[in-house]
Amino acid sequence: MRPAASLTSAFAFLCLAGPLGAATPAAAQAPVTLEYWVYSDFAQGEALALQQKFISEFREKHPNVTINISGRGDDDLTAGQVAGAASGTLPDVFMNGLAVGAQLVEVGALSNIYPQWMKMPQEYRDQFDKDALASCMPKPDTLYCLPYTGFGEIMFRNLKVLREAGIDTAQPPKDWAEWYAQMQKVKESGKYAMPDQTQVFNSVASTYAVVGDVKGWGVDFETKKTRIDPATYAKVLQLFVDMAPLNSGTSRNDQATKDLFITNQLAFHVVGPWVDPTYKQAAADSGLEYDFTLVPAMDASRHGGIKSYEIVGVAPGTNQDIAFEFAAFITEKNQMARWAELLSRYNANAAAMAEPAVAKLPLVATSVEAVKYAVDVMPPYFVGAYPNCYRSIVTDNASAVADGDMTPDEGAKALVEELNDCLAN
Amino acid sequence: MPTRHLPHYLMVLPFMLLFAVFFLYPIASGFFYSFHDWNAASDPRFVGLANYTRILGSRDFERAMWNLATYIVITVPLGILTALGLALLVDSFTGFWSNVFRSVFFLPVVLPAFLAATIWRWMYAPSFGLINMVLGWFGIPSVNFLNDTGTMLYALIAVDIWVSAGFNMVILLAGLKNIPTDLYEAARLDGASRFQQIRYVTIPMLAPVLFFVTTYGFISALQVFDVPWLLTGSSFTQYGGRQNALLFPVMDMMGRAFGAVRFGQAAAYGFILTAIIVAFTAVMFALRGKEAQR
Numbered sequence: 001m002r003p004a005a006s007l008t009s010a011f012a013f014l015c016l017a018g019p020l021g022a023a024t025p026a027a028a029q030a031p032v033t034l035e036y037w038v039y040s041d042f043a044q045g046e047a048l049a050l051q052q053k054f055i056s057e058f059r060e061k062h063p064n065v066t067i068n069i070s071g072r073g074d075d076d077l078t079a080g081q082v083a084g085a086a087s088g089t090l091p092d093v094f095m096n097g098l099a100v101g102a103q104l105v106e107v108g109a110l111s112n113i114y115p116q117w118m119k120m121p122q123e124y125r126d127q128f129d130k131d132a133l134a135s136c137m138p139k140p141d142t143l144y145c146l147p148y149t150g151f152g153e154i155m156f157r158n159l160k161v162l163r164e165a166g167i168d169t170a171q172p173p174k175d176w177a178e179w180y181a182q183m184q185k186v187k188e189s190g191k192y193a194m195p196d197q198t199q200v201f202n203s204v205a206s207t208y209a210v211v212g213d214v215k216g217w218g219v220d221f222e223t224k225k226t227r228i229d230p231a232t233y234a235k236v237l238q239l240f241v242d243m244a245p246l247n248s249g250t251s252r253n254d255q256a257t258k259d260l261f262i263t264n265q266l267a268f269h270v271v272g273p274w275v276d277p278t279y280k281q282a283a284a285d286s287g288l289e290y291d292f293t294l295v296p297a298m299d300a301s302r303h304g305g306i307k308s309y310e311i312v313g314v315a316p317g318t319n320q321d322i323a324f325e326f327a328a329f330i331t332e333k334n335q336m337a338r339w340a341e342l343l344s345r346y347n348a349n350a351a352a353m354a355e356p357a358v359a360k361l362p363l364v365a366t367s368v369e370a371v372k373y374a375v376d377v378m379p380p381y382f383v384g385a386y387p388n389c390y391r392s393i394v395t396d397n398a399s400a401v402a403d404g405d406m407t408p409d410e411g412a413k414a415l416v417e418e419l420n421d422c423l424a425n
Numbered sequence: 426m427p428t429r430h431l432p433h434y435l436m437v438l439p440f441m442l443l444f445a446v447f448f449l450y451p452i453a454s455g456f457f458y459s460f461h462d463w464n465a466a467s468d469p470r471f472v473g474l475a476n477y478t479r480i481l482g483s484r485d486f487e488r489a490m491w492n493l494a495t496y497i498v499i500t501v502p503l504g505i506l507t508a509l510g511l512a513l514l515v516d517s518f519t520g521f522w523s524n525v526f527r528s529v530f531f532l533p534v535v536l537p538a539f540l541a542a543t544i545w546r547w548m549y550a551p552s553f554g555l556i557n558m559v560l561g562w563f564g565i566p567s568v569n570f571l572n573d574t575g576t577m578l579y580a581l582i583a584v585d586i587w588v589s590a591g592f593n594m595v596i597l598l599a600g601l602k603n604i605p606t607d608l609y610e611a612a613r614l615d616g617a618s619r620f621q622q623i624r625y626v627t628i629p630m631l632a633p634v635l636f637f638v639t640t641y642g643f644i645s646a647l648q649v650f651d652v653p654w655l656l657t658g659s660s661f662t663q664y665g666g667r668q669n670a671l672l673f674p675v676m677d678m679m680g681r682a683f684g685a686v687r688f689g690q691a692a693a694y695g696f697i698l699t700a701i702i703v704a705f706t707a708v709m710f711a712l713r714g715k716e717a718q719r
Contacts, residue, residue, distance in 0.1 A: 079683050086688075107465040260553070325484055
């Protein structure tokens with residue numbers, strides 16, 4: 001029964017600052033101080049050290065610029081940026097996820113950096129993954145972000161659990177049928193095959209990609225209707241019904257799910273590459289035997305899973321040009337290659353991903369392949385914000401069908417109706 | 426204003442300034458925005474009572490208020506009873522064991538909410554969670570406490586009582602220590618049992634403390650946010666758990682503000698909640714006043 005102290009204070013601050021109007025940013029003059037907000041895991045340990053190295057390198061060419069780096073959790077980033085937009089206290093350069101891009105544009109937190117982008121050398125502009133860059137461009141002359149780190153979802157396999165279930169682990173399952181057969185064997189051996197894929201919006205999207213039709217996921221903001229086709233979605237819901245008796249009952253994001261995997265109770269974990277350091281540590285500490293592979297799909301020529309990117313945004317204001325310069329610097333190939341190498345993380349700089357030292361990293365190589373097939377989590381970006389009801393409807397519907405409250409056909413039909421109702425209102 | 430009072434006014438001026446800037450002004454501006462459509466970027470557009478009517482007519486508000494009412498009706502009395510029980514238990518010990526019990530029962534209060542939620546998410550996990558393991562020993566099938574709409578609210582209430590009981594226990598314990606021992610001696614001489622001593626001595630003497638604990642518990646319950654938010658793995662764009670079984674007003678308000686970027690609606694939501702809190706607190710004080718007069 002504790003009040004929402006930090007968030008309500010952010011809201012109170014917003015009310016306090018709002019009527020004062022946007023504070024006039026200090027005139028562009030040397031020295032300049034840039035506030036730089038990053039994800040909290042980028043602001044600790046080796047990641048922070050490398051970020052500070054980037055800052056030092058940038059300052060060698062811009063000695064008048066001081067850059068204060070600050071790490072924040074997902075919700076704190078969004079709340080801070082929204083409140084900052086209202087009060088004129090936005091950080092100059094900041095990270096967030098593509099999925100909240102539309103909200104940030106709506107509150108005026110992101111400036112259109114297309115003019116600065118076009119002034120950059122062609123060589124720099126060609127470095128980015130074209131699809132990732134397109135995600136930041138709702139219109140041809142509008143660029144709201146530079147895509148940064150990203151992920152294509154992969155499937156972690158607990159090799160010990162699979163072997164104990166009598167499964168040959170030499171080759172990953174080539175398609176859904178083979179994967180499902182392995183899940184059943186795992187369950188028969190007394191272990192859990194999968195987390196419950198119905199509990200989290202992203203895992204429902206991931207399962208949608210298993211069925212195919214990656215273009216059918218998302219919203220048409222012009223007509224205010226979902227793009228989901230009921231016939232296709234009924235097949236997705238059938239997968240949840242099939243997996244229901246085989247899953248652990250925990251969501252893919254639960255700590256319990258990772259613990260089950262580490263303690264050899266769970267066979268498959270479909271998730272982003274960020275869990276790899278945890279599993280790598282467990283391999284060193286307790287002998288966890290695992291690998292990762294592409295997520296199988298219905299069709300053996302395709303793969304399932306989702307993809308998304310973290311973004312680097314630049315706030316409007318008199319620091320915008322130097323802030324963009326810094327954003328461009330940290331997203332440039334040399335920095336992105338070092339960043340990818342340190343974290344073993346895929347990112348949107350295709351040239352960096354092609355660097356031999358990076359490309360040979362197994363996690364990056366698998367991610368690069370995964371991104372080619374994966375479905376975007378909440379497209380189209382920067383066009384409109386998904387209403388809050390959208391995600392809840394998707395997960396509630398999937399859970400209800402998995403529990404047998406509706407058939408997949410009924411569930412798919414109901415889902416489309418409810419989503420369209422949610423979008424219309 | 427007589428000049429002899431000037432130094433006094435000057436002394437309270439810093440507080441009054443801070444109070445005006447950080448309390449009165451946000452309240453006034455929030456009230457202003459509650460009648461406007463405002464997304465933080467565009468100019469506020471006056472919409473009259475539209476934000477209020479939209480919230481009061483929304484399904485989410487209805488669901489959040491229903492959840493809240495159920496939650497309060499169970500949590501507040503059960504939480505106070507638990508705290509009173511713990512306080513009586515601790516009070517019955519002296520010295521070392523009193524300190525041990527007091528510390529153990531108070532520990533959840535100082536535990537960060539995210540840690541408490543993580544521990545409980547593990548305990549509630551289906552099949553292999555501690556609670557389901559115990560249930561399994563008695564042949565009771567696994568319960569998905571945090572994804573079954575029939576159990577989610579009760580799962581939250583258990584966590585909240587666990588978290589808050591220690592705080593209330595400390596307050597009640599201080600009240601218990603202030604009860605003169607001769608009252609108990611007199612009760613014992615009159616042949617009162619232990620239960621009768623609690624009924625006729627402890628509870629009446631604790632009434633002012635119980636009133637405080639009840640009022641505080643009630644106001645805290647109205648603002649319930651962090652534990653259900655964490656138990657359901659909520660974010661600004663998806664919160665409340667399955668079928669909004671753990672959706673509460675503050676969560677809905679925060680989602681409207683930082684998820685949907687509808688600050689006018691969020692401000693109106695805040696004032697609706699404030700009105701409810703003020704009304705209930707006034708009722709509590711009125712009842713207390715009547716009780717004191719008898």
